[in-house]
Amino acid sequence: MSEAALELAILPGDGIGMEITKPCVELVQMALQKAGEPKAVENWLEAGAGAYTKLGNALPAETIAGCRQADAVLLAAMGDPDVRYPDGTEIIPQVDLRFELDLYAGVRPVRSVPGIKGPLADPRGDKLDFVLIRESTEGLFASVGKGTRDEEQATDTQVITRKGTARVCEFAFKLAQQRKAHGHAGEVTSVDKANVFQSMAFWRDVFDDVATGYEDITKRYGYVDAVALEMVRRPWIYDVMVTENMYGDILSDLAAGLIGGLGMAPSADIGDEHAVFQPCHGSAPDIAGSGKANPTAMFLSGAMMLEWLALDKENANYHRAAVFLRSAVDDAFSDGTLVSTERGGDAGVAEITKAVGSALSALSNNDPRLA
Ligand code: ATP
Numbered sequence: 194m195s196e197a198a199l200e201l202a203i204l205p206g207d208g209i210g211m212e213i214t215k216p217c218v219e220l221v222q223m224a225l226q227k228a229g230e231p232k233a234v235e236n237w238l239e240a241g242a243g244a245y246t247k248l249g250n251a252l253p254a255e256t257i258a259g260c261r262q263a264d265a266v267l268l269a270a271m272g273d274p275d276v277r278y279p280d281g282t283e284i285i286p287q288v289d290l291r292f293e294l295d296l297y298a299g300v301r302p303v304r305s306v307p308g309i310k311g312p313l314a315d316p317r318g319d320k321l322d323f324v325l326i327r328e329s330t331e332g333l334f335a336s337v338g339k340g341t342r343d344e345e346q347a348t349d350t351q352v353i354t355r356k357g358t359a360r361v362c363e364f365a366f367k368l369a370q371q372r373k374a375h376g377h378a379g380e381v382t383s384v385d386k387a388n389v390f391q392s393m394a395f396w397r398d399v400f401d402d403v404a405t406g407y408e409d410i411t412k413r414y415g416y417v418d419a420v421a422l423e424m425v426r427r428p429w430i431y432d433v434m435v436t437e438n439m440y441g442d443i444l445s446d447l448a449a450g451l452i453g454g455l456g457m458a459p460s461a462d463i464g465d466e467h468a469v470f471q472p473c474h475g476s477a478p479d480i481a482g483s484g485k486a487n488p489t490a491m492f493l494s495g496a497m498m499l500e501w502l503a504l505d506k507e508n509a510n511y512h513r514a515a516v517f518l519r520s521a522v523d524d525a526f527s528d529g530t531l532v533s534t535e536r537g538g539d540a541g542v543a544e545i546t547k548a549v550g551s552a553l554s555a556l557s558n559n560d561p562r563l564a
Pocket of ligand 1: 271272455456473474475476477478479480485486487488490535
């Protein structure tokens with residue numbers, strides 16, 4: 194057991210954010226206690242379209258400071274199509290936070306939860322386990338707030354730097370090494386469009402440079418359009434993929450579709466100093482307040498946070514807490530009777546939280562998944 198309790202910055206944000214954050218934090222606390230750790234200190238902070246309406250600032254300085262100070266940040270979802278900046282663009286402080294905290298590696302695990310059938314007829318599509326790494330600080334998103342527009346023309350510029358590309362590729366190769374130690378293929382695929390754009394040819398050159406430092410890992414290439422096809426045709430061929438910001442944004446939604454929808458897809462945005470964990474989905478304003486949201490992606494993001502803390506703090510109990518929470522999700526869905534509303538069932542926040550909570554309570558300290 195560690196001396197000091199963890200300090201978590203918690204940003205529930207907008208729409209379904211608050212509905213899925215409260216149960217997630219409760220489950221994270223339960224998992225920590227089950228692993229023999231004290232409860233984390235919770236620092237709930239404001240950000241999002243609601244904060245913009247109330248305070249005139251979507252990402253207040255106090256919130257940024259709270260995130261910097263915390264051991265990890267748990268963020269739900271932000272944005273509301275009805276609340277926009279004067280230039281008409283949507284409020285996306287979750288993207289601003291990636292720049293503020295220099296969170297360059299967007300980690301999107303694509304892991305099938307047992308009991309959740311994917312959309313592919315081939316049974317291998319129900320047992321996916323690969324990771325998409327999305328560069329998160331540059332690419333086309335470097336142009337956010339900086340594009341140009343007149344009556345005849347609009348431009349947004351893609352920016353690819355050596356430093357930005359090298360560090361995210363390093364992250365991908367290191368992750369492939371860690372996964373290889375657990376039986377995965379030990380491959381990294383660069384997803385780019387090096388045959389068309391200068392920026393992408395440059396990206397691939399930097400990818401190649403980084404690859405020379407990882408002789409134990411196989412490097413592969415895929416053009417983004419061909420990869421989109423393969424992710425539908427035979428996604429099980431992938432181990433770790435690394436790509437620029439915009440391609441990663443699009444492919445991570447496609448990947449979410451392969452494992453049961455946005456409500457099942459967790460994510461992390463990781464830098465050298467800080468890390469933010471949030472589900473892949475947005476604030477889902479169309480179902481906010483109805484109780485219909487699937488909170489599973491949020492729970493799995495909480496488990497990713499605990500896993501990252503285990504490495505960052507070198508504390509095996511946080512790893513145990515992560516395994517408890519992830520296994521509780523697996524057990525809750527495994528017999529196929531718990532079906533979320535997004536998949537045509539009738540389980541929403543309350544039902545799924547209850548099922549995962551019961552599964553978590555039932556887990557034994559001798560569970561083989563803890564090994
Ligand atoms: P963003 O651009 O912020 O990622 P978005 O506009 O792509 O957001 P989402 O808010 O993710 O959109 O919602 C897309 C669709 O998926 C909506 O119909 C929404 O209701 C549904 N959806 C998103 N998250 C969930 C969830 N956790 N449970 C159920 N349905 C969800």
